[in-house]
Amino acid sequence: MxxxxxxxxxxxxxxxxxxxxxxxxxxxxxDFALSAVLNRTVAMLQSILEQSDPRRTxxxxxxxxALAVQLLAEPWSLTPFEIERLPTFLEHTHAFTAGLAAxxxxxxxxxxxxxxxxxxxxxxxxxxxxxxHAPQAAAVMELSSPRYSPNSAANRxxxxxxxxxxxxxxxxxxRPGS
Numbered sequence: 001m002x003x004x005x006x007x008x009x010x011x012x013x014x015x016x017x018x019x020x021x022x023x024x025x026x027x028x029x030x031d032f033a034l035s036a037v038l039n040r041t042v043a044m045l046q047s048i049l050e051q052s053d054p055r056r057t058x059x060x061x062x063x064x065x066a067l068a069v070q071l072l073a074e075p076w077s078l079t080p081f082e083i084e085r086l087p088t089f090l091e092h093t094h095a096f097t098a099g100l101a102a103x104x105x106x107x108x109x110x111x112x113x114x115x116x117x118x119x120x121x122x123x124x125x126x127x128x129x130x131x132x133h134a135p136q137a138a139a140v141m142e143l144s145s146p147r148y149s150p151n152s153a154a155n156r157x158x159x160x161x162x163x164x165x166x167x168x169x170x171x172x173x174x175r176p177g178s
Contacts, residue, residue, distance in 0.1 A: 010038070017041065049127045052120040063103045064113055065125065071099055072129035074137075086122045087114040 015023075015034075023037035030036065054060035068086075071093045072078070082089050090096060091111060100107055117125070 014038075048120060049124045052118070052124040053128070054117050054121040054125055057121055058113070058117060060113055060117075063105055064110055065128070067099050067103045067105060067110065068114065068125050069129040069132050071095055072126060073133060075126045075129035075133060078126055080119075083122050083126055084119055086117070086125070087111045090114070 018037045018041055021037050021041060022032045023034045024032050026033045055065050071090050
């Protein structure tokens, strides 16, 4: 996992984002070093997502939250446009009707509850789905990487995680129209 001295690639858009917040290239560190401003910005985003959890802000019932997280099979791929229209997006996933039945949730109540959420609350819901789905998806992607060798010392004895077919990377899964 990442630690001190780790190098990451940052897009030009992210550099612009943090530069607008005072970031400057500085080997000496300080409050306005690129990494300091990036870390502050990520910490602020994390606090916004935590404070916008719809279970807390809107008392979104846990079954509604669990169903939305389950239906968002590849949440990292959602655009702001799709997040803003989250109820419609979820309604068009192939597992929507079965999920409602499995959780004993009324379709209209679920859609209305999600429609009432602010963008930040919907983003917090998407972030919960990312935290739920991403570790397994990343592990599968790592194992399918051409650089992965099951016989390497680091991977010897490692159990290969298996996702259901519709949740595997590279598949459309619960994306509308799939």
